[in-house]
Amino acid sequence: MGETLVIGTRGSLLALRQSEMIKELLEARWPDLHVSLEVIKTTGDRILDVPLAKVGGKGLFVKEIEEALMGGRVDLAVHSMKDVPAQLPAPLDLAVVPAREDPRDVLVSQRFESLDDLPHGAVVGTSSLRRAAQLLVLRPDLCIENLRGNLDTRLRKVREGAYDAVVLAAAGLHRMGWQDRITAYLDPERFVPAIGQGALGLEIRKDDDRVRALLEPLHDASTARAVAAERAFLHTLEGGCQVPIAGHAVMSKDGVVLTGLVASLDGRTVYRESAGAPLGSEEALGNDLARRLLDAGAREILDAIYSAS
Numbered sequence: 001m002g003e004t005l006v007i008g009t010r011g012s013l014l015a016l017r018q019s020e021m022i023k024e025l026l027e028a029r030w031p032d033l034h035v036s037l038e039v040i041k042t043t044g045d046r047i048l049d050v051p052l053a054k055v056g057g058k059g060l061f062v063k064e065i066e067e068a069l070m071g072g073r074v075d076l077a078v079h080s081m082k083d084v085p086a087q088l089p090a091p092l093d094l095a096v097v098p099a100r101e102d103p104r105d106v107l108v109s110q111r112f113e114s115l116d117d118l119p120h121g122a123v124v125g126t127s128s129l130r131r132a133a134q135l136l137v138l139r140p141d142l143c144i145e146n147l148r149g150n151l152d153t154r155l156r157k158v159r160e161g162a163y164d165a166v167v168l169a170a171a172g173l174h175r176m177g178w179q180d181r182i183t184a185y186l187d188p189e190r191f192v193p194a195i196g197q198g199a200l201g202l203e204i205r206k207d208d209d210r211v212r213a214l215l216e217p218l219h220d221a222s223t224a225r226a227v228a229a230e231r232a233f234l235h236t237l238e239g240g241c242q243v244p245i246a247g248h249a250v251m252s253k254d255g256v257v258l259t260g261l262v263a264s265l266d267g268r269t270v271y272r273e274s275a276g277a278p279l280g281s282e283e284a285l286g287n288d289l290a291r292r293l294l295d296a297g298a299r300e301i302l303d304a305i306y307s308a309s
Contacts, residue, residue: 002032005211008065008074011039012150014172018200019078021175022098022218029217038074040065062203066092069203075211077203081196081227082169086235088203095212096202097227099220101171103198103248105131105186108158109165114184115139118165125154125163129265133244134191135167136267155181171198192246192261192272195230199223222251225282229258232286237262237294243305247286255279260289262298265305271298 005026009019016037023035042064061083068074070091081097088094112118115138125147126132132144147154147163151172158166165183173182202218204211226249239245239262246261259274271293277285294302 002034003030003210003214004034004036005076005214006074007035007037008040008068008077009037010042010061010065014151014176015078015080017175018080022076022078022200022202025098025218026214030214033214038068040068040074066203069205075204075208076215079201079203080171081199081201081231082194084196084201084203086231086239091205091207092203093206094201095204096215096219097224098200098202098218100223100226101174101198102185103193104170104188105167105191105193105197106170106173106182107165107167107184107186108155108181109183110159110161112165112183115165115186118142122164125157125166128167128194129242130192130194130244130246130263131167133263133265133267133270134246134261137263137270138190140267151176169194169197188248188259192259193248195234195245195247196227197248199227201227225249225256225279226251229256229277229282229286232283233258233260233290234286236287236290237298237302239302243302249282249286256282256285258282258285258289260286260293262293262301264301269297269301271296271301 007019007023009015019037026035027033042061062079065077066089069077070089107115120141121143123143123145124135125145127146127148135142135144147166154166157163170185173179202215229249230247233247234245237245244263249256249258255276255278257274257276261272263270273289273292275285275289
């Protein structure tokens with residue numbers, strides 16, 4: 001018998017698909033390795049009738065999995081990077097970031113062909129304050145309604161006509177093979193994606209050299225650099241799901257360009273800026289861009305939202 005490795009994962013169709021992808025890559029790379037999945041229900045999966053911002057934010061999707069990892073119940077956690085808080089528990093490490101899927105947001109609608117095509121007062125579903133604020137920037141006439149649930153649930157609700165449209169991540173639809181459900185892609189220049197959107201993070205115990213070595217061939221340096229810039233931006237802002245924050249890094253052979261955004265909940269006030277830096281300066285770029293937005297006025301938005309929560 002060869003080595004074994006246990007992946008901790010949420011139980012949604014998308015989470016299982018993402019973990020299966022990592023399992024397949026590992027077993028193809030290491031033929032003697034047997035990988036199994038351990039489904040762990042997180043608080044975020046159990047509480048579906050309350051907006052994330054009111055129940056603790058994105059960390060709700062990783063906490064129980066991280067506890068299982070620290071306790072030795074699983075060897076590896078596969079996360080959507082946009083669900084991972086800026087700070088990790090001290091014993092854990094995001095060891096590997098595989099190549100990124102499409103980071104864009106998409107519009108899904110049964111009757112309308114684009115965001116501009118939606119009629120006045122159209123009902124758009126999303127659980128993301130970032131998406132809601134940017135929708136209101138572009139279309140202040142829209143009616144934004146909270147929509148929680150797994151990817152298949154949200155698609156079903158728009159299909160049944162409960163919403164005129166929903167906004168989702170392209171990456172999830174691509175990984176599920178559901179590209180045909182996409183009505184329109186939203187240009188990152190116009191609609192900035194979430195921090196880490198489209199990327200996966202493979203989290204392990206810091207001292208687990210065996211698993212680190214097994215995962216190393218899956219690492220994509222370009223994606224890791226881009227995500228590092230975005231997460232540094234988020235970390236300096238000390239932001240969570242309670243604030244509309246977006247960040248999108250684009251890599252080239254010469255360096256990285258990062259676009260960052262902080263918006264008020266109603267989309268009426270937006271601070272957005274882009275900056276570039278050479279390779280190797282990704283985290284410094286994220287930190288510097290966050291400080292520039294804070295100094296420009298974004299600090300008042302954060303203070304107002306956190307004082308009211």
